[in-house]
Amino acid sequence: MGLTIGIDLGVLVGLVSIFFYVFVKNAITAQYKVYLLFHFFMMIWPIGQVGVHTTDRPHLQIFYITLSFVGLSMLGFGWMLFMKFLSLGAYYKPSRNVVLLLLAPSLLLSVAMIWNPANLFVAPVGGDFGERQYGPLFWCMILLLVASFLYSLRLVRDKARMQTHQAERARLKHAFVGIVVMAGFPMLDLLVNVLLDPWLQVIPGITSLGILASDVCFLYALRKHRSLDLVKIAQQDVVDTLSVGIIVLDEHDIVIEVNRNVCPKLPVTIGRPFELEALLDAHLVEANAKPGFLKAFRMPSGERAHTELVLGAKGEPKQYLAMHAAPILVGGSLLGKVITLQDITELKLHILKSQEQNISLQERNRALIYMQDELFQANRKLEQMAVTDSLTGCFNRRFLMQQLEHEVLTNLRYRIPFAVFLFDIDLFKLVNDTYGHVVGDEVIRRTAEAVRGALRRTDILARYGGEEFAVYLPHTNLEQAERLAQRIREVVESNTIPTGRGRSPISVTISMGIHVVEEQTDLQVNDVKQYLKELFYNIDSALYRAKDDGRNRIVNY
Template sequence: MVDFYLFIILFVLFMYVLVANDITILYKVYLAFHYFLGMWPFCNFLINVIPDQQLQWIFLSAAFVSLCFLGYGWHVFSLVLTGKISNARKLHLCLWAAPAVLCSLLVITNPWHYLFARPSADGWMTRTYGPFFWLFVFFIIIYFIVGGALMVNELATVSEKNKKKQLSLCIWGVVFFLALSIADVLLNTFVLPKSVIVPGLTSSGIVILTICFVVAIQKYDLFRIVNIARREVIDSMATGMVIIDQNEVVLDINKSAGKLLSLQPGQVFDIKKFYPHSETESAGLFLEDYNQKRLKKLKTEIVIRREQPRHITMHIAPVVDHKKNLLGRSITFNNVTELRKLIEKINEKNATLERQNDELLRFQTELYEANKKLEQMAITDALTGCYNKRYILNQLEYEIVAAHRYNIPFSLMLMDLDRFKLLNDTHGHLTGDDVLRDVVEIIKKALRKSDIMARFGGDEFIIYIPQVDNEGAVVLANRIKSMVENQIVKTMIGDLTVTLSIGLISVVNAESINIREDFLKELLARADSALYEAKLKGRNRIVAEIIS
C-alpha cells in the first residue's frame, strides 16, 4: 500500500508539472495521453503479481479508468493535432468527457453492484463481465472512431507531406490498437474457455499505438514543427525583437532586429550604443530608468544613423517568472521613419495653414476695423466728431419709447451759435469750422457719458439728456452757455469769443405722454420754437419749457 500511495504522490507531482509549466498544448495533451497509455499494462502487471483481491480490484479499477480517459484523451489529441481545438467550445469538451466520467463511476462503484465485472474464485486475474462493461467498450470504440474520423478528414484536405505521414501513422496505430483490443475481448470472453486466457493483446495494441506516435514525433517532427512555425512567424515579423538575460547578453534575436542592429546571440546589448545622445535631460532620465527600474516597462525613440537616418521606437518589457523575479527583458524595435516623414510633412502643411490662417485673421481684423470706421462715419459728423442728425433722430425714437415705458424724465436741448453766419461771411468758412470744433469740445466737457450730442445742421446742435428733469436741465444749460461765452476760441485769424442761444424742452412725467408717430417731430418743433424765442429775446440766453 505504501508504494501505491507513493505512486499517487508521484502522479500528482507529474500532473502539477504538466499543467503549471509553459509548454505547448500539444505537449501537454500528448503527455497526459501517454500516461493513460502506460497505466493499462502497468496495472495488469500488478494484478498478476499481487495475490490480495482487494488490491487487485484497486489496480483493475485504475486500469479501466485509465482506458476511459484514454478514449477521451485520444479525442482531444485528435482535435489538437488537426488544429480544431481552437474552435472547440468548452461545453463541447465537457460533453465529450461525460461518457468517460460515467464509465469511471461505473468501474469505481462495481463492488456495490458487480454489474461491470465479477471475479472468479482465483481473484480478479480471471473475471466475467456484466452489462456496464459492454457500455464501457461501446464508448471507447466511439471515442477512437470519432478521433480517427477527424484525422481521416484532415488527411484528405492537408497538402503538406510530413503532416500526411504523421496523420497516417496515428490512424494506423489506432487501427492496430482497436483490432487487438477487440480481439482481446472476443477471444477471452466468447471464443476460448474461461480457464484459458491469452494475455497482453490490449497491452500490445497500446505499445503499437505508442510506437506509431513515437515515430511520428521523431521522424516527422510532430512537436518540432510547432517551434519551427513559431520561429518562422517571429522571423517574418517587421518588428525587430531581442531577448536579453539579466546580464544584458542577447539570448535570441529575430531577422528584422539582426538587420537593424547588427547584433548576434551571445553579444552584450549596450543600450548606450543605440541611445547615444545621453547628454540631454530626457535621455538621461531614460537611461536612469533602464538601469535602475528594471521591472518597469519603457518606451523611447532613437535615431540610427547609417546611409539615411532611421527613426526607431524601442519598447522594453521585463520577463519575469510567477514570483515576479526578473529573468531578462524583451526589446522590440519598430521602424517609424516613414511615419516620422509623414508627420513632418503634416507639420509643414499645418505651419503653412497656420500662416494662411494668421493672414486671414489679420485681414478679418483689418476688415472689421474698416467696417467699424465706416459705421462710425455713417453716424458721425465729419467736422466736429459728434453724432450726426440721422443717428440722433433714430436714437431719440428708441430713447423716448424707453422713457415712456419706465417713466424716466428726460430733456432735449436745441442750440446754435449766435451770429455764426456773420462770422462765416467775415472771416471765412475755415475759421467757422475751427469755431464749431472748439465749441463742441467745450460742450462735451460739461456732458455725462449717458448724454447724447449731435450736430443738427450748420451751427445748430442737439443734446438728449436722460434722467434729468427741468431743473437739472436748466442748470446744465446755464453751465454750457457760461463755458462757451467765457472760453476764448483760437482760430487761424486770432482769438474769438462766441455765445449760444438754447431752447430747452423737459418731459417730467414720461409715462403720461402720448407716443405717436409725429411725437418726436412735435418735440423737436417745440424745442426749435424755444430756440427761436431765445434769439428774439436778445441771444445768449436760455428759453425752457416743461411738458408734464
C-alpha cells in the first residue's frame, strides 16, 4: 500500500511540476491552452488514486474511485482535442460543434459513473471498495478510451502521410510515441490488475506511470518541434490595412500567416512550407535573377531581396507582382521573414509599351517608394512587437535578458552601479478566481502602467512571466534603488482597478525582491548568462522571502 501511494503521489507531484513549468515558461497560446486542459485531466487520476489508498471509509473510497475514472473518461476528450491541435497545427481552430461532439461521450459517461445506478459502474466486495467489481459502465469507459486511441492514431497517421517536412514528421513521431504510451500502460494495468487479478499479484501505479511518461512525450513534441508564434507579431489588423500582399514565414520557411491581399493564384497555404524555388521557376520575369534572389533570401544574417513575378496562363492577361523579402531580426537573431507582393501590372505594362510615358512612370515610381516606406514602417512595427508584451506594452523577458547580457558586462567593467527588481502581484490567483481572467488581465495591465509611470526614462520594465515583472535600473546605487522600490510599491498599492458594472473597484499589492550591485565591486564575469541566472535566482529568493514575510513588502538580497 505504501508503494502504491508513493508511486501515485510521485506521479502527481511530477504532473503538477510540469503544469506550473508550462504555465510559467511559455506564452499561453491556443495550443498550450488545450495542452493545459489535457494535462489537468491527467492530474485527476493520481489524485483519486492517492485518495483511494489513504482512506478506509467506503463513502470516501467510492468518491475517489469515481473521481479517478471520471478524470480518465474526460482524458479521452482532452486526448482527441489535443491530438487535433498537435497533428493539424498550432493554428487549427475547431468549431463549437466539433468540440461538443468530442466532449459529449466523455461527459455522458462521467455523469453515468457518478450516478452509478444499480452499481453498473462499480460495486464493493464485502462492503468495502478496497476490493471491488467493475460493471458495464466501466467497460464502456474502456471502449471510449480505445476509440479515442484509434481516432488519435488515425489523425497522426493521415497527417504523416501528407507531411514532407522533416520537422513536422519528427513532431508527429513524438506524438505517436505519446499515444502508444498513453494507451499501452492503462491496457497493461487493465490486463494485469483487472482481468488477471485472480491469478497475478497486483502491480501498483501502472496507469499513473503511463500518464506521466506520455505527458513528457507530448510536452517534448510540443516544445521541441513547435513553430514560432509569429502570428502575434504579424498582427492581422496591421497587415490587412496595407495595400500589398504579405506572407509571414518562420525560421524554417513554414507559412505562418497571409493577409487578404495575397494573390489567390499563388500556391500559399498556412502551415505548409513556402515553395520558393518552384514559385520562381514558374513565375520569374527574368530567369537569371533566381540565383541572386535565392542567395540573398537564404543569408543567415538576413538580407533584403527583390524580384518580379508574372502570373497568367498562355492567352490570359498577365499580372505582374513585385516580390520583396525582408528578415525579422531581434538582437541579431533571424526569427523569420516577411514577403510582400505588390501588384505592379499597370506599371510594368506602361514600361513595356512605351518609354515616352515618363510622367506616368515617375508617378508609379513614387507610389512604389511610398509602398516601400510603408513596408519599412510595418517591418519596424513588427520588430517592435517582437520585443514587447502584447498585454501590457512592456518589454518581454527575451528583450530584457538580451539587454542585460550587454549592460551587465559594461557595468561591471567600469564599476557602474545598477539594480534589478523582481516583483509579482500578491494573491493574483484569488483575483482570477473571484473576478475572472478578463479582470485579471486588466489588473496586470494597469499594474504595469502604474509602475511604468513611477520609473525613470532610462529604466527598463519587462514582463517576466504571468503576473511577474522585472525592472532594470542602470546607474542606481542602493539608496536610490530602495527609494524607487518603495515608490513603486506605494504607487501600485494606491492604484485602483475597475472590476465591471455593479462591482466595486479593487486594488492590489506587490511583493518585491531587489538586488543592487555597487560600483566598488571587483567581480569578474566569464559567463554572463550564468551570472544572470544566479542573479535572478538570488532576486527570486528575495521575492519569496517577501512573500513569506507577509507580502506587500520589499526584501533586499
